[in-house]
Amino acid sequence: MVQTFILSFILVLSILPQVSATDLRGALEASASGLRAQSARLKMHAENIANADSILTEDGEAYRKKQAIMVTKVNRKTGLNEVVLERIVEDTRTPLKQIYDPNHPLADDNGMLTYSNVTTLTESADMRRASRMYEANMQAIEVSKEMLTRTVQMLR
Amino acid sequence: MGLAAALAHRQDFLIQRQGVVAGNIANASTPNYLAKDMTFKAMVNQASGSTLRPSATHAKHIGGQTSNTRNTGDVVEIKGGQTLNGNSVVVEEELLKMNDINLNYGLITQLFQSHVGFQKIAIGSPR
Numbered sequence: 380m381v382q383t384f385i386l387s388f389i390l391v392l393s394i395l396p397q398v399s400a401t402d403l404r405g406a407l408e409a410s411a412s413g414l415r416a417q418s419a420r421l422k423m424h425a426e427n428i429a430n431a432d433s434i435l436t437e438d439g440e441a442y443r444k445k446q447a448i449m450v451t452k453v454n455r456k457t458g459l460n461e462v463v464l465e466r467i468v469e470d471t472r473t474p475l476k477q478i479y480d481p482n483h484p485l486a487d488d489n490g491m492l493t494y495s496n497v498t499t500l501t502e503s504a505d506m507r508r509a510s511r512m513y514e515a516n517m518q519a520i521e522v523s524k525e526m527l528t529r530t531v532q533m534l535r
Numbered sequence: 536m537g538l539a540a541a542l543a544h545r546q547d548f549l550i551q552r553q554g555v556v557a558g559n560i561a562n563a564s565t566p567n568y569l570a571k572d573m574t575f576k577a578m579v580n581q582a583s584g585s586t587l588r589p590s591a592t593h594a595k596h597i598g599g600q601t602s603n604t605r606n607t608g609d610v611v612e613i614k615g616g617q618t619l620n621g622n623s624v625v626v627e628e629e630l631l632k633m634n635d636i637n638l639n640y641g642l643i644t645q646l647f648q649s650h651v652g653f654q655k656i657a658i659g660s661p662r
Contacts, residue, residue: 402550403553406558407557409558409561410561413557413561417564420564449562451562451568460561460568461562462561462562508564512563512564515630516557516560516561526549526550526636526637529640532644533644533647
């Protein structure tokens with residue numbers, strides 16, 4: 380009885396497909412890179428929205444909208460395309476908003492106030508997109524995890 | 536051992552495709568990224584076992600890394616349908632692909648388990 384059991388166990392082990400679990404781990408790593416990049420982007424958009432009404436002070440610069448530069452990076456170990464938020468740059472092309480408010484203590488000689496160049500509407504749209512992307516990556520992780528579990532269950 | 540090997544081949548392919556699709560989803564908002572997919576390569580006689588051959592996974596690669604995973608398919612780029620920033624990933628499509636992979640993977644594991652079941656019956660062990 381015991382012998383047949385051991386025999387069947389050895390049989391299962393010997394014909395078990397040689398699945399490289401590292402590949403699924405690679406898929407998980409790729410999705411994790413997506414999560415990292417998207418959450419950083421989300422944070423950046425939140426920062427932009429928070430600073431939408433920042434004004435130009437006498438000593439400093441008005442807040443400029445931040446933009447994320449995402450690039451593809453091939454993971455040398457897994458050979459899969461991962462994503463990385465390479466850097467965050469300030470938007471210097473869009474002009475700063477000028478609003479007439481002569482009673483404001485920080486208004487210039489013409490009574491103009493300089494606001495940041497953030498457009499709240501596009502920021503919230505971008506933010507929503509980032510959060511959807513985050514969810515998609517989460518879903519990918521879920522599926523990879525399920526596949527990994529199935530692989531382990533093959534031993535039963 | 537033929538069936539088990541065939542199943543393993545298919546399983547390897549599915550795992551690799553899952554990685555490619557996960558990469559696509561991760562890069563869904565990367566400018567100039569072209570979506571990638573894999574085409575299944577029918578199993579050829581690979582009696583020699585692992586093939587140690589450098590595989591270039593990126594156009595800028597020189598040589599690439601050596602892998603001992605079996606070559607189960609080719610990675611193809613999906614051109615066309617790019618948005619203004621040159622990205623051709625459609626997230627919905629990728630999620631559907633992933634669902635397909637998951638279903639196929641389930642099928643393979645089920646097949647393998649029933650294959651093992653037959654072997655167990657043959658050697659007369661209790662299930």
